[in-house]
Amino acid sequence: MRAAIRHYTEVLDFVMTWPEDTPDSPVVDLGHEHVELQITTHESERLFGSVVNIWTTEVDALFAKYKSRGLDTLAKPNSPVHQGPVDQTWGRREFYVTDSDGNTLRFWRIYQVT
Numbered sequence: 001m002r003a004a005i006r007h008y009t010e011v012l013d014f015v016m017t018w019p020e021d022t023p024d025s026p027v028v029d030l031g032h033e034h035v036e037l038q039i040t041t042h043e044s045e046r047l048f049g050s051v052v053n054i055w056t057t058e059v060d061a062l063f064a065k066y067k068s069r070g071l072d073t074l075a076k077p078n079s080p081v082h083q084g085p086v087d088q089t090w091g092r093r094e095f096y097v098t099d100s101d102g103n104t105l106r107f108w109r110i111y112q113v114t
Helices: 002-011 059-068
Strands: 027-032 035-040 051-055 091-099 104-110
Touching: 002 027, 002 035, 002 091, 035 051, 059 091
Parallel strands: 051 104
Antiparallel strands: 027 035, 091 104
């Protein structure tokens, strides 16, 4: 839990939103702009990683900021969306971040497809 909280708060700009949560809590609530998520240690042996979609207007700036804070883009070397923002054919500019527990965060904004 401590490593997950450190990753989300120090690298990805999330904040702990529940005053009673601590790094020793089995469940922690986190917020980022218009997104809230909950991380837990309760069922980690039985759960697969999940994907969280986070809309932002600053895809490139966020990726640069996270990378300067130590975001490891080598964790998924064969994935272009883990290496930097990519314009997808479905009209989104996206990059992905995978945390140490295998959960994927998809940061995206809509762009004009021509």
